[in-house]
Structure formats: structure tokens, C-alpha cells
Amino acid sequence: MYIERKHLIELCNKFLNEEIDANYLSVFSSNAIMSDEDDWDENDKIISDTLFEWDNEIINFPINKLNIKLWKKRLETNIDELEEYNFWNSHIEKQKTICEKYGSNWKPINKNLNIGISDNLDLETLNGLRHKTKKGEVCWFIWSGDYSEDDNFFKPICAEHLMQRKPKLIDYLGLDEGFRFLITENGYEDVWFDEKLLKE
Known part of the structure; x- marks a missing residue:
């Protein structure tokens, strides 16, 4: 054949x-x-x-x-x-590039760490923010659509499993504490430091 x-x-x-x-x-x-x-x-x-x-x-x-x-x-x-x-490690160089571009230290998370995500990550705009890291606690929160203060808005997911759903997001998880990002499916990207995140 x-x-x-x-x-x-x-x-x-x-x-x-x-x-x-x-x-x-x-x-x-x-x-x-x-x-x-x-x-x-x-x-x-x-x-x-x-x-x-x-x-x-x-x-x-x-x-x-x-x-x-x-x-x-x-x-x-x-x-x-x-x-x-x-492959989690395939994102390392992209993480470092984004950190350098936006003046952040590269502070990667363990791929087995839980992060918080909203139910629907298939909308046009994706937001993410990183609080101070505390052992065993979620530090990254990622959502699409309108943000909600509802206790059930964020669900925990292993970072490695998120890679199987939205691998592009892994490129931003090397940003240091206090950083936020906003990206869209058509290529828009904004990353900035928000000092208030370190106080919450």
C-alpha cells in the first residue's frame, strides 16, 4: 500500500x-x-x-x-x-518573551497548581490576573465575558489541564504577581501591572 x-x-x-x-x-x-x-x-x-x-x-x-x-x-x-x-515546557520561551516585553520578572507556576477559571472560556475576550502566591492556594484567575463577584464564578482547574483547552493562556502564566492581561481571539494583547492585586 x-x-x-x-x-x-x-x-x-x-x-x-x-x-x-x-x-x-x-x-x-x-x-x-x-x-x-x-x-x-x-x-x-x-x-x-x-x-x-x-x-x-x-x-x-x-x-x-x-x-x-x-x-x-x-x-x-x-x-x-x-x-x-x-508539552508544558514548549511554552517556557513564550512566557519569557512576554515577561521581557512587559517588564515582568519571569515567575512560572507549577503545572500541577490549580488556577481559577470561569465556566465559558470560548468568548472573544480573555482576562487574567495574578494575586500574591500562597502555598496551596489559587493565585491565577482567568475569565471571559463579564466579571462576577459570585462565589461560584471561578472553578478550580489544574493548569496542565487548561493547556489542553486553551494553550495560548499558558504563555501568560509566567507573569509575576500583580500582573494582568487581556487578549482576544483576533490577536489583541494588553499586559499591565496592577499594584492593588498585591494588597487583596
Whole structure:
């Protein structure tokens, strides 16, 4: 079989439709890599990368619906967002760049720390602010839409899990205590220091 991108895209669609599972993709890829009968364009790095990633998800990316959508996007558009959604350390340089741009010390949080988020993070505008860090307490609060003082407005989520939902937000979590940010889906960005946050 001569494997083309369209064949891998078809497998992505079957996985998303729950017609095949992760084991099927792993076996398919392993057979393709080991077989003398299967071949593909060796100059197409995305086909090769996809097969080798599916062959061993333990050292690459978990084969799940989110990542399958990202593999499909890469196969269709050449846009690769897999590391952004899966590897916390892939955001470190972006965090440092944002901190330098806005005059903040780089003060990263542990990826296992809980942060507070509003229910809906799919609106156009996203806001975030960082209070003083206290051991075991939430210091980052992120919301979209209108802010509310309601006790149930913010829900705790592990920062690493937020990466799977809105990886762009992780780029701002290296900002120091007292900093706020406002970003939009169309690329607007504002970051500033708010001294009042250190007193609350």
C-alpha cells in the first residue's frame, strides 16, 4: 500500500467517529513502518512523523480525540499544534518573551497548581490576573465575558489541564504577581501591572 495523507486523514475521521481505537492506529502504524509492502513519500515529513507518533504514544502524544483533531489539522494544513497542547515546557520561551516585553520578572507556576477559571472560556475576550502566591492556594484567575463577584464564578482547574483547552493562556502564566492581561481571539494583547492585586 502506498500511504498518502488522505489515508491518514480517513483514519483520523474513523477514530473521531469511534469506528476504530488507539490500538488500531498503533498496529496500523507499526505494520506500515515494519512492512516491505507499505511505502510513502519520504520527503513528506508529516506522514512519517504521524506514523512514528502513532506507533508509540507512550513517548510521543496520547492518542485521544483532542490530539487526533490536531493530527488531522496538521495533515490537512501543515499547522502543527501538538506540542503546544501537550508539552508544558514548549511554552517556557513564550512566557519569557512576554515577561521581557512587559517588564515582568519571569515567575512560572507549577503545572500541577490549580488556577481559577470561569465556566465559558470560548468568548472573544480573555482576562487574567495574578494575586500574591500562597502555598496551596489559587493565585491565577482567568475569565471571559463579564466579571462576577459570585462565589461560584471561578472553578478550580489544574493548569496542565487548561493547556489542553486553551494553550495560548499558558504563555501568560509566567507573569509575576500583580500582573494582568487581556487578549482576544483576533490577536489583541494588553499586559499591565496592577499594584492593588498585591494588597487583596
